[in-house]
Amino acid sequence: TETGGPAPKVAVAVFLLEGKKVLLGRRRSSIGQSTFALPGGNLEYGESFEGCAARELKEETGLDIANTELLTVTNNLFDDGPTPAHYITVLMRSSMANPSQVPQNLEPEKCDGWDWYNWDNLPSPLFWPLEKMVQSGFSPFPI
Ligand code: 8DG
Ligand code: MG
Numbered sequence: 001t002e003t004g005g006p007a008p009k010v011a012v013a014v015f016l017l018e019g020k021k022v023l024l025g026r027r028r029s030s031i032g033q034s035t036f037a038l039p040g041g042n043l044e045y046g047e048s049f050e051g052c053a054a055r056e057l058k059e060e061t062g063l064d065i066a067n068t069e070l071l072t073v074t075n076n077l078f079d080d081g082p083t084p085a086h087y088i089t090v091l092m093r094s095s096m097a098n099p100s101q102v103p104q105n106l107e108p109e110k111c112d113g114w115d116w117y118n119w120d121n122l123p124s125p126l127f128w129p130l131e132k133m134v135q136s137g138f139s140p141f142p143i
């Protein structure tokens with residue numbers, strides 16, 4: 001085993017679905033700068049995946065979410081930027097707890113803004129871990 005070196009981190013990212021649409025925001029971060037990504041962030045010590053999803057959505061968009069379910073997990077090495085990182089990314093699916101809520105850009109230093117995008121007409125460029133999922137034929141919608 002290794003000691004002292006960098007360790008993989010755990011992130012939770014959320015496919016927040018509304019009909020055929022998904023919530024995405026353009027990143028302002030050295031990892032995935034200017035690409036469209038899901039809301040989400042780092043899993044905190046002691047937190048459940050569902051709890052992390054709800055907390056990150058509230059912090060980043062002000063939205064309350066419901067029916068949060070585990071979809072899949074991906075292993076992502078971000079080694080091409082100024083801040084290399086290795087994330088195990090847990091992908092969740094959620095719906096809006098209160099469909100009359102509107103997403104707010106509560107962390108403008110991290111995101112240009114949130115919007116709904118039709119799954120059949122996603123914006124470009126997507127954050128590469130998301131792009132990879134789309135290219136593989138992955139769908140976040142229940143069958
Ligand atoms: P925090 O301080 O709020 O915990 O973190 P954050 O600032 O919200 O972190 P983040 O960069 O949004 O998410 C953590 C990592 O998760 C990110 O650097 C890389 C990984 N990640 C993926 N795919 C996605 C995605 O689609 N959206 C987000 N937000 N993060 C993703 O691998
Ligand atoms: Mg966050």
Ligand code: MG
Pocket residue numbers: 039040041056060
């Ligand atoms: Mg985030």
